[in-house]
Amino acid sequence: MLHFLIKIPGKYLLLLGLFVSSAYAQTPGNLTISGIVTGRADGQPLAGATVVVGSTTQGTTTDANGRYTLSAPAEGTLTVSFIGYLAQNVPINRRTEINVALAADPNELSEVVVVGYGTQRRRDLTGSIVSVSAEAIKEMPITSAEQALQGRLSGVQVIQGNSSPGGSLSIRVRGGNSVRGGSEPLYVIDGFPVYNNIGTNDGQSQPINPMSAINPNDITSIEVLKDASATAIYGSRGANGVVIITTRRGQVGAGRVEFEAYYGQQTVRRKIPMLNAQEYMELTNERARNIGGNVPYPDFSRWTADTDWQDAIFRPAPISNYTLTFSGGSESSRYSISGNWFDQQGIVEGSSFQRGSVRLNLDNQLSSKLSLSTNITASRAMTDQARTSINFTNGIVYSALVAPPVAPITNPDGSYFNIGTVPTADPAWNNPVVLAEGFSNGLVANRFLGNTNLTYSILPDLTFSVRLGLDYTVNRRDRYLSRLLPGSTGNATITGSDNSTYLNENILSYRKQFNNHSLNAVGGFTWQETMASSFSANSQNFALDIFGTDNLGAGSTLGAPTSSRSLNTLLSWLGRVNYVFNDKYLLTVSARADGSSRFGTGNKWGFFPSAALAWRLSEEAFLKQVDWLSELKVRTSVGVTGNQEIGNYNSLARLGSVAAIFGANQGRVIGYAQTSMPNANLKWETTAQYDAGLDIGLWSGRVNVNLDYYVKNTTDLLTSVPVAISSGYASILFNSGSIRNQGFEVAVDATVLNKERLRWNMGVNFSTNKNEVVSVAVEGGQFFAPNISSPVDLPVNVVREGEPLAAFYGYVSDGLWETNQAAGSIMPNAKAGDLRYKDLNGDGVINTADRTILGKPNPDFIYGITSQLTFGPFDLNVLLQGLEGATVFNANKYSIGDAFARNANQLAEVKDRWTPENPNLNAKYPRLSNVNPLVSDRFFEDASYFRLRNIQLGYTLPTSIKWFRSARVYVSGQNLLTWTSYTGYDPEVDSVGGGDLRQGVDVGAYPSAKTITFGVKFGF
Template structure:
C-alpha cells in the first residue's frame, strides 16, 4: 500500500513539474512594475497592489516600485489603492507593468517621516507635526532650528542671542529636566544628533555658544517633522523624552534634470534701543546727588555742569546696519536607476554689533542607485565650514553702563582705555574692534545605506554613518585694551575634535490582505561618540603683532588643559503598525537601550509605547455627513528616557590639586566624586489624546492634542552624610510634570484665481515640580528657584513696596537695615509679618519665565503669480528678570543709569517708583525688575512674483521676492527684545536678560531661478 501511494505521488509531482515547465506563466510567475502619479509622473509611495480575488498584495517602495511572485496565469486584474488617490483596476497582460493613478481630492494627504521610516499622515496614531514647505523655502535663517518658532504647535523656541550663528533654546511640550538636557533629538537623514553646543566650543571664547546645527544649510532641507508624543518618540528610547525633530534633505527625482540658483541679500538693524542717559549734564547731576547723599563733596561744580554739552551715545557707536546674503546652486535629477542631488552654498551674516559675523560654506551630495529590482544603495553627505567672530559676552552690558561723559577717543585720537570713575569699565568700542574671538568649525556628516528585498514584502536595510567635527577657537586680548592692559596681552588657542559613528540594521515587513494592513519593523543599532579637546594660554606679550599665532612668546604661560570623553549606545527596537479596513489602527513600539553613561546596575533601559486610532470618517454611519470628510480619534501612552547628563557621572573620580612642600610645587590627586552604580535614566511617562478633523473637503482641517507628561528619577545633586567623605552625590530624585493642549487650524478661505489660506497654531503648557527628593522643597539659583508645586523658571526675591518717604517712621516700617535706610530707599513686603526684612523669611516667588500660551498666525495669498505671506507669532504671560535694568537703576554715580533716573526720588521730587541716588547701593533681586515679556511679533512679511511657465524659454521657473524679518514687535518689555535668555539652554536659570546680544530685524530681496 505504501509503495502504491509513493508511486502515485511521484507521478503527480512529475506531471506537475512538466506542466510548470511547459507553462511558466502558471506557477512561479513574477510581476514587477511601478506606480506613478498620473499628473506629475512621480513615484507613489505606499500604494497597495493586489490581485483581484486573491490575497496576493504588496506595497510600493520609496521609488513607487513593486515586485512579487503571483502564482497566477496572465492576464489578471490588479487593484491599486492609496488613501491619497482614486482606487484603480488594471488588467496585467505582461510581467512588467507601469501604472498611473490619479489624486483623489477628497482623500488627498501627505507623508511624514517617522522614526526609521515614512508613514501616511492619515495613518498616524501618534502626535506628529510638520513645518510647512512654504516656511522652509521662504524663511531665510542661519540655522534650521529657528524655523520651528511659530510653525509647530507645542514647540517653544527662544533665541538666546542675536549673535550671528548663535544657538537657540527649544522645548517641545515643556522642559522635563532640571539639570539634564532638555533639547530635542535631531535626526538628519537618519543620523541622530543631539544639539550639544559644547561640540563646537573648545572653551576659550567668552561669547554665546555657536549653534552646532548651524553647519547644516537650511536651503538643503526638504521637510521637517516633529515627533511629540510617546507613541512617536519611543522608537528613540533613551533620547526621546524631549521630542524628536526629523530633518530630510532634498533628493533628486526621476526623469527631471534641474539646475537652480537661489540668492538673497538684505540689511539688518537693531529693533529698539534701551533708554539710558546720553546727556553728560544729566549724568553729572546724578553723580553729584550720589556723592552728596554719602556726605561727600560734589564731583562737578555748577560751572562745569553748565559747560557740559552733548554726551557719548555708546549704543549708536556700537550698533550698525549689517548686510546678510545667501547663495545656493543646486543640480538634481535622475533616471530609472540613479537619482542625484548636488548643492553648494555660501551664507554670510554680519552682526549688528561691530566686529561680529558668521559665514558658512557647505557642499551636499545625495545619491540613490538601484543596482537591481531587489538591491538599492544610497548616500547622504554634507561637508561644511563655519566661522564666527563673536562679540565679547560683557560688551553689551559695558556699553550700557559707561557714562556719557566718557569719550570713545582720547585727545590723541586713540581709544579711551577705561572709565575714570569707580566701576572699572573698558571701552566697548575698542573691544569690539580689536579683540579677536573667532570660532572655526569643519563638519562632515554622512551616511551610506543599502537596502535588499530578501523575500516578498521583507526588506533589510543597513546604514553606516559618521559625524566628524573639528573645531578651532582663537582668542587674543591686546594690551591696548583695558581687559588686556594688566596682563600685557592675553592669548588662548583651543581645539576640539569630535567623532561619532553609527550603525543601524533593520528589517521591515509589509503585508496587505484584503482589509488588513500590517507593517513590522525590527532593528539593532549602535552609536559611539568620542571627544578630545586641548587649550593653551599665555600672557605677557612684548608686542600685539602676532596675536595668538605665537603663544610661546608670552612671558607667562598659563597651565594648559586637555580633556577627553566618550559614550556608547546599543539598542534593540521594534514597531508594529496594524490597521483594519482603514478604520481601526494599532501601533506598538518598544526599544531597549544600553548606555555607557549610567551606573553598572542600570546600563539598560526599556521604553515601550502603544497607540490606538479610530478613523470615523471611513465608517458607514458618517458617510451621510458630507460636511465631515475626515475624523480620526487618537490615544497613546508610553515611556521615553533622557540620557543627556554628561559622561562618567556614575563613576568615582579624582581631581588634581597643587601643593607646596617646602619650596617645591607638587601635584597630587584627591577623590572628588563618589560612585553611584545605580545611576539611571530620567524617565518620562506620557499620555496623549487627540483628534484630526477635516471639513468641507478639507477646506477646514483641525488637529487637537491634550497631553500629560511626568518625568521621574530626575538627576539631581543631593547632600550626603559627611561620613562618606563627600558633601554631595548625583542621584535619581524628583519629579516634574508637564500638561497642556495644542491646536492647529488650517483653512482654505478662497480658491480659484485668488487663493487665500490661513494657519493658526495655539498651545498651552503647564509645568510643575512635583518632587525634589526626600526632605527637599526647593533649590535656589539666584534669581531663580526650583520649588515643589511651582514651575521651573520661577523668579525668587523681594516684593517691591514703593519707597520710604520723608516723615515715615523707619522704626515702624520693616526694612533690611534700619540704621542705613533713608527716605528715597526701596521698601519691601514683610512676607512673614515679623516686622523686619530678611533673606531667609521675606523672599518669595516674584514671577515666572514660562509663557501662559504660544500662538502663531499665518495668512498666505496668491493671485496670478503674485504671492503674499504674513506670519505673526505671539508669546503671552512669560516674564523676564531684567538684570540690565537692575544695574542701570542702582544710581550710584559710578556708572551710567536708565533714563528713568531723571524721575528719581529727591527731597523736592518725592517719587514713589525710582529710588534715590546713593554711592554704594547693593543690587537686590526685587519684583521691580521682573517685567511682562509678552509680545506679538510680525515674524515675516513676504511679497513675491513667480513668472508664468513657458514665458521664458530656457528657464523653468523664476521668482522674485522681498521679505521683512521681525519688522514689528509689540511688547511692554523695556529691554532690547523679549525673546531672550542669557543662560541659553538652561532650564533652571531661564528668563534672565543681562548683556545679551540683541536680536535684529532685517529687510531682504531674493531671487529663485531654475533651468
C-alpha cells in the same frame, strides 16, 4: 481613447489608460499644447500630475519628467492637479507651451510623513506628529533649521535667546522635563541621530549652533515627534521630543540646475533710552549730595563729549545667502548636489557668522533587489559672535549701557579713551568700542556628517537595511585680549575639540496589504559611539599684539595646558508594529531597549514601550454620508521614554590630578585624588506620557483641525544631593524628584479661498503648558539655581515643589519710605525716599525669609498665525507669532535702573525720582543714593509679546521666458513689528542658555534685529 478613474484618499486622479492615434488629431479650433508641471517650492517635476481640459474628462498625466501633451481649445482652460498640491486653472490664451508650478496644499501637506525608522501615510498616524514643508522653510532667511519651526507648530517653543549671528537656539517640545539632564530634543538628520547639546553659556563664549551646519535650503521637510507613541522608538533619547530633518534628493529626469540667493540689511530692533551727558552729570552730582560726598562734576564745561554708546556699537549689517543645486538622474541612479555660502555680519561691531557647505545625496538601484542611498554634508562655520562678551557684564552690549555718556570714544590724539578715568566710572569698565577692536574670540567648526544605507529586498514585502554613518566635528576657538584693553598685557588662549560619532543601524522592515488589513513593522539593532577630546593652552604678557593667538610662545607667562578625552556607547534593540483594519481601526505598538555606558552598573539597560490606538469614525456607516465631514479620527497613546543626557562617567568614582609644591627645589608635584562619589544605581530620567487627540477634516479637507491633550510625568530627575561633610565630598549625583507637564494644543489649517487665480490658506496654532516641580531630593523642598554673575551675584531662579521649574524668586517692593527710619522699623537704616519692601512673613525685619515667587520664565501659552495668499503670479506669505505669561529678569536694569547705586549710566526714566524738593512717594524711582537695591519685582518684567515674525511678497515670472525653466523674485521682512511691554532690547531673550536652570535672564544679551531681504530663485 479609453480612460480610467482611480480613487486616491481625498483626491480623484485621472489616468490615461489607452492611446489611439486619433487622440492627437487636431480638431477645428484646437491646439496641441505641451509643457512641464513642477512644484513651486523646489522646482522639481511632478510625475503623474493630472492635466484636464476645462471641466471635461479629456486630459492626460505627466510623465517621469513632469511633461505632458494634449489637444485643447485655443481659448479654453487647463485644470492641473496633483496630490498634496493646490489645483490650478490656467487660461490657454492660444498658447502652445504652458508650464505650471503648483503650490503645496497645507491641508494635504506631506501625504507620506517621515517617522522613526520609516515612513507612514499621514492619515494612518496614531501619534502626535507635526510638520514643516520646504516652502515654509524658505519663506524667511534663517541660519539653521530650528528657526523655521518658530510660530508654525503647536506644542513647539523655539527660544532664540542670544540673537548673535550663529548663536544657539533652544527648543522645548511640550515643556522642559529636566533639571540637569537637558531638555533639548533629539535631532535625526537623514537617518543620523544627533543630540544638539546647547550646554551652558560660561560667560566666555557662545557656542556655534550645531544645527547651523545644515543649509536650510537643502531641507525638504521637518517632522517633530511629540507624544510617546511617536518618540518611544528612540527610547532613552526620546523624552524631549524628536526632530526629523530630511534633505532634498534627486528625481528621475533630465539634469536640473537651481540657483537661489538673497541679500538683506539688518538693523537693531530698538535702542534703550538712556540719560545724555548733561543729565548724567546733574544726577550724579545730586547723588553725591544725597550721600554727603563731593560732587564729581563741579564744572560741566570740562566734559564736552555726549556719547551715545549704543550708536557707537550698533551698525547696519548685511546678510546674504547663495545656493547652487544640481539634480537629476535615471531610474537606476539619482543625484542631488548643492553648494552653499551664508554670510551674516552682526548688528554689533565685531560680530559675524559665515558658513560654507557642500551636500551630496545619491540613490542607486544596484540590482532588482539591492539599492544604495548615500547622504553627505561637509561644512565649515566661522563665527565672531562670541566677541560680544568676555563675560556677561563686561561684554560690548552691557558696557554700552553702563558707560558714562560724558566719556568720549577717543582721545584727541586718536587713541581710545580709558573710561575708567571718568570720576564716576568703575575702573573695571571697558570702552565698548575698544572691546570690539581689542578682543577677538573667533570659533571655527568643521563638520562632516555622512551615512550610507544599503537595502536588500528579501521578499517583495520584506526588506533589510544596513546603515553606516559618521558625524565628525573639529572645533577651534582663538581668544585674544589685546593690550588695548585697560590692565591687559595681552592674553591668548587656544581651545580645541574633536568629536566623532559612529553609527551602525540594522533594520528589518515589513509592509503588507491584504484584504482589509494593512501591516507595517520594523525591527532592528543599532550601535552608536561618541568619542570626544579637547585641549587648551594659553599665554600672557605679550610685548606686541601682532601675533594674537598665532604665537603663544611670544607671551612671557605660559599657562598650564589642559586636555581631556571621553567615550560613550549606546546599544539598542527596537521594534514597532503599525496595524490598520478596514481603514478605520489603527494600532501602533513600539518598544526600545537601550544599553548605555553612561548608566550605573545596576542600570545599564532600560526598556521604553508605548502603544497607541486610533479610530477613524468618518469611515463608519453612520458618518459616511455626512458630506461636510471628510475626516474624524480619535486617537490616544501612552508610553515611556527616557533622557540619557546625564554626562559621562558620573556613575563612577573618578580621579583627578592635583598640583602641589614641595620645597624650593622640588617644584611642582602632581598627585591624584578621587573627585566624586560613585553611584552604581545612576540611570536615565524617565518620562511617562499620555496623549489624547482628535483630527477633524471638513468640507473635503478645506478645513483641518488637530486637537491634543497631554500629561507628561518625568521621574528619577538627575540631582546633586548634599552629603555629610565627613564624607569628604559636597554632594552625590542621584536620581530623585519629579516634574509634571500638561497642556492642550490646537492647530487649524484652512483653505479660505480657492478661485481660478486667487487662493488663500491660513493656519492657526495655539498651545498651553503648565509646568510644575512635583518633588525634589533636598530638605525643605527647594534649591536655587547657580548665581547670576555680576552685577547681581545672587541666584534669581529657584526649583521649588509646587512651582514651575526655574521660577523667579525675590522681594516684593512696597513703594518709598516717607521718613527716615530708626530702630524698630523693618528697615532701620532706610532714609526718606529709599525703596521699601514688604515683610511677607511678619517677623518685623526684611531678610531672605521675605522672598517669594515673582514669576516664571516659561509662558502660559504660545501661538502662531500663518497666511499664504496667491493672486496669479503674486504670492504673499505672513507669519505672526507670540506668547503670553512669561517673565524676564532684566538684570541690565539692575545696574542702569538702580538710581545710581553703581554710578552706571541710567535709564532716561530715572528722571522720575524722589527728591527732597519733590518728595513724591509715587515716583517711579527712589532717591539717588549708593544703596544697592534688592532683587525684587522691580526688575522682573512681563515678557509677553506679539510679533510680525515674517512677511514675504513674491512674484513668479512668466514661463514664456526661454532662459529659465522657472524664475521667482521676492522681498521679505523679519521682526518688523513687535508689540510688548518689555523695556529691554527684546522680550525673547535667554542670556545664560537653554541648558541651565538660570532661565529667562537678560544680562548683556545680544539684541534682535529687523531685517529686509531681497531674493531670487532660478531654475534651468
